[in-house]
Amino acid sequence: MNHIDVELSNLKVKLMEMWDLVEYQLQSGRDAMLNADQELARKVVKLGKKVNNFDVKIDRMCENLLALYTPVAVDLRLVLATLKINANLERIGDTAEGISMFVQKREVPFNPEMLEITRAVAMFDEALAMFHDCRIAYKANNTDQARALLRRDKMLNKIYRKSDRIIAQYLRANPDSIEEGLILLSIIKKLERVGDQVTNIAEEIIFYQDAKVVKHKSKKKDKENGKENGNGNGNGNNNGNAIS
Structure with a gap:
């Protein structure tokens, strides 16, 4: 495996780590919403800093790949796609944070009737x-x-x-x-x-x-x-x- 392949592999690994973290945020945001779990909601918000660190790290990895290895064809498309995927993952993390901030305003779970008629839970799932x-x-x-x-x-x-x-x-x-x-x-x-x-x-x-x-x-x-x-x-x- 040559140097660029190693760096691309490392980039994918880092992106998957961020993906896992954001998925945990989103799943926890759902659980916090259904149970009015303010402690879990606070945890989701706190994890936002870690997601932001991933965002910065992945951006820098992409920049270094472009500067040092001048990738072409599929390798170049992978780096460019990763930059955009990274940005969208960070935004999904922000969305999970925003949902959890709303949950922190609730002391009791949402009315089941309201959840049912809006299909909010089905939408979250x-x-x-x-x-x-x-x-x-x-x-x-x-x-x-x-x-x-x-x-x-x-x-x-x-x-x-x-x-x-x-x-x-x-x-x-x-x-x-x-x-x-x-x-x-x-x-x-x-x-x-x-x-x-x-x-x-x-x-x-x-x-x-x-x-x-x-x-x-x-x-x-x-x-x-x-x-x-x-x-x-x-x-x-x-x-x-x-x-x-």
Whole structure:
């Protein structure tokens, strides 16, 4: 194994360590939300510093690889993809922190009825599953799995689009739950962002392996479909991710 291969292998190992940590943050954020576990929520927030350290370390490793080895072809795509995956992992960690900060404002668990009608738990579970499956796709260099993730983001978007109306309707009948409803709505919005960030990572897996840029294509396709249907606008994902 030559020097660049060793450095690329070390880069992948470091990225997987960060991935594991962010996945723990996200899973713990879910557990903290369901149980109003403020101690666990504080732990998730505290781990943010460690995630940030990974972010800086991986960026520097990528910069050194570019400067010292001038990689080309698939090696160059791996470094460029890693830079973007690293940024998205850091943002998902920030999202887990944000959710945990909201949990710290709660002394009791969320009303089960509100969780059920908003499908917040199902949304959290799917976001976690997508994040986990994205890691598997990365390790296996499996672009078919990565492309499947682009389609799965639609579920999160659907729940998110309905959440404003559902929570508003619930709060009109239960005005004492306004603070709880607003916090849950904020969490749902953050989970929608996790879906966007996971699809961003999936797009980078496809770019690294197949040398194909798929981002923004679905938004263009949905707009075209909307024009064909005569409504003048599409219903594409707000992050512009591709669906192959």
